[in-house]
Every structure is written in C-alpha cells, then in structure tokens.
Amino acid sequence: MKGHKCPKCEWADGNVKCRHWQSLRRQASIIDDWPYSAANLFSGYLNGRTSNNWHMNIAVAVDTPTLRSLCLAALAEAEIDHKTAFVRAIDIAALPTGSESLLIELANLPGRPALPALVSPKEAPRRSLGSVEGRAALIHALSHIEFNAINLALDVTWRFSGLPDAFYREWANVAQEEAHHFMLLREHLSKHDHQYGDFPAHDGLWEMAERTKGDLLARLALVPRTLEARGLDASPAIRSKLAAAGDHKGAAILDTILRDEIGHVAVGNRWYRYVCRERSLDPIATYARLAEQYRAPKLRGPFNREARLAAGFEAAEIDAL
Numbered sequence: 001m002k003g004h005k006c007p008k009c010e011w012a013d014g015n016v017k018c019r020h021w022q023s024l025r026r027q028a029s030i031i032d033d034w035p036y037s038a039a040n041l042f043s044g045y046l047n048g049r050t051s052n053n054w055h056m057n058i059a060v061a062v063d064t065p066t067l068r069s070l071c072l073a074a075l076a077e078a079e080i081d082h083k084t085a086f087v088r089a090i091d092i093a094a095l096p097t098g099s100e101s102l103l104i105e106l107a108n109l110p111g112r113p114a115l116p117a118l119v120s121p122k123e124a125p126r127r128s129l130g131s132v133e134g135r136a137a138l139i140h141a142l143s144h145i146e147f148n149a150i151n152l153a154l155d156v157t158w159r160f161s162g163l164p165d166a167f168y169r170e171w172a173n174v175a176q177e178e179a180h181h182f183m184l185l186r187e188h189l190s191k192h193d194h195q196y197g198d199f200p201a202h203d204g205l206w207e208m209a210e211r212t213k214g215d216l217l218a219r220l221a222l223v224p225r226t227l228e229a230r231g232l233d234a235s236p237a238i239r240s241k242l243a244a245a246g247d248h249k250g251a252a253i254l255d256t257i258l259r260d261e262i263g264h265v266a267v268g269n270r271w272y273r274y275v276c277r278e279r280s281l282d283p284i285a286t287y288a289r290l291a292e293q294y295r296a297p298k299l300r301g302p303f304n305r306e307a308r309l310a311a312g313f314e315a316a317e318i319d320a321l
C-alpha cells in the first residue's frame with residue numbers, strides 16, 4: 001500500500017490523521033454484512049483498484065455515511081456483484097438518512113457493466129418462447145429491467161433532498177428488493193446457459209430517469225406510476241407464457257416480483273400524492289400534464305386493474321388511462 005494517496009485529501013498511505021480513512025473504518029463497521037474484508041476495502045481504496053471509480057464511490061460514501069450517500073455510492077458502482085452486495089448490505093433502519101444534505105452528482109451515473117450493449121427498442125431482440133434461446137432472451141430482458149430498477153430506486157433516494165425520513169427508507173428498501181429480483185433472474189438465466197450481458201438491451205427506463213431528474217413530482221409520476229405500473233399490466237401475460245412453455249421456476253419468480261412490484265408502485269403513489277398535497281396540485285390533472293410534458297409512453301391496456309388498485313391507484317385514475 002506504499003506510495004498511494006487518499007483520493008480525497010492526499011494524505012499518503014492512509015495516515016491515521018486522514019478523516020476519510022477513519023470514516024472508512026467506521027463505514028466498514030456499519031456494514032457488518034460486507035462481502036469484502038475491511039482490509040481489502042482499505043487497500044482497494046488506497047490503491048485505486050477499482051471497477052469503474054470504486055475508490056471515488058467509497059470516498060463519497062464515507063465522507064458522509066448516510067443512507068442517501070451510500071445509495072449514491074451504490075448507484076455509481078459499475079461492477080454487478082459489488083453493486084448488488086453494496087445495496088443489500090445497506091442497513092436501512094440504522095443509518096441516518098441525511099435528508100437535508102446536498103450531495104454532489106458523480107460522473108457517469110449510473111454505474112453499469114460494459115455489457116449488455118444498449119440499443120434502441122426496435123433493435124432489442126424478440127424471440128419465440130418456444131425455444132430455450134428465446135426464453136433466455138426474455139429472461140435477459142427482464143433481468144435488465146430489474147438492473148435498471150435497482151438504479152432507479154437508488155437514484156430517487158439520493159437525488160432529492162428535504163423529504164421525510166420515511167421517503168428515503170422506503171425507496172432504499174425498494175432498491176434492495178430490486179437487487180433481489182435481479183439476482184433471482186440472473187440465477188435463472190444461468191440455467192439457460194446465458195449470463196447478464198449476453199443479449200443487447202434497451203435503455204428506456206433510465207432515459208426517463210434522466211428526463212425527470214430535475215423534478216421529483218415528474219419522477220414519481222413517470223417512473224414508478226407509469227413505467228413500473230406498466231410492469232404490473234405486463235406481468236400476467238408473460239407469466240402465463242413462461243408457464244405454458246414449461247418454465248415453472250420462471251413463472252414462480254414472476255409471482256414474487258409482481259407481489260413486490262405492487263408495493264413499489266404503492267410507494268410511488270404514496271409519495272406522488274404527498275408532493276401533490278405539498279404543492280396544492282390535483283393528482284389526476286397533474287399526471288396528465290406531466291405525461292404530456294415529459295413525453296411519457298402512451299399506456300395501452302389491458303390494465304391489471306386488481307394490481308393497480310392494490311398499488312393505490314384510484315378507480316378514476318385507471319379509467320382515465
């Protein structure tokens with residue numbers, strides 16, 4: 001570890017007086033489930049031995065170890081195993097949320113691996129579910145949605161300050177559930193002799209995150225209440241296709257995901273209504289305006305009315321789609 005400097009303050013070799021080093025030590029004890037030993041973490045930090053900008057991620061996280069700063073660091077992490085382990089190790093209940101802190105956006109968000117290649121929706125592969133390869137392509141597409149969903153939940157947690165603590169804890173919990181979904185699907189994909197990254201994928205989910213990064217209300221309206229809610233509608237048909245093709249394990253994974261996704265859309269609805277109340281806005285008229293302003297995809301039925309009602313949509317909102 002000789003000859004390396006702390007990337008934050010230039011203290012050489014983790015001098016004990018370096019507050020980042022000390023903070024890192026505290027951080028390692030906050031995350032007791034950490035999959036890498038504290039010693040590895042320290043040496044990786046100092047050596048800049050990184051996947052992407054690992055030392056920067058850690059430096060940001062430990063500078064102010066709060067729920068929000070850890071979510072930002074996890075969002076920036078590009079290596080999949082680091083990212084999922086990081087997300088799942090965050091102690092949501094114990095950490096201070098840092099609700100008022102203004103965090104600096106890191107470059108190259110979200111961190112993601114070099115593969116899958118991102119293509120336009122038209123170029124994304126569509127294959128018949130009659131073949132193993134076709135089912136693998138579908139499971140890959142679902143894995144990619146869940147990978148994006150991890151990033152979306154981390155992003156809404158770190159990006160918007162000044163909200164009640166419950167806002168941050170609920171979204172960080174969503175991020176952990178998305179990481180679980182991703183891992184279930186990735187494991188299932190491996191049974192089809194493929195891994196995440198093997199097929200091209202499209203980036204529509206993150207594009208909407210980019211478009212709405214300046215306004216929390218637009219983010220809530222168009223990401224959880226539009227794109228995630230669309231997943232509720234799509235799930236039953238995909239589930240029955242998998243079951244019909246004999247993929248009962250895949251169908252069972254979709255059941256788990258649908259159950260959790262109803263909860264995610266409910267979190268989106270709860271906080272959308274909260275911000276509408278704060279700004280004295282009518283939720284239904286405001287949704288129509290934001291969908292137009294941000295060019296939300298036009299939703300097409302059939303709608304999963306039961307799941308949408310369970311996720312906190314009102315009947316009038318479903319009728320207005």
Ligand SMILES: [Fe+2]
Binds near residue numbers: 149177181257261
């Ligand atoms: Fe999910």
Ligand SMILES: [Fe+2]
Binds near residue numbers: 149178260
């Ligand atoms: Fe979700």
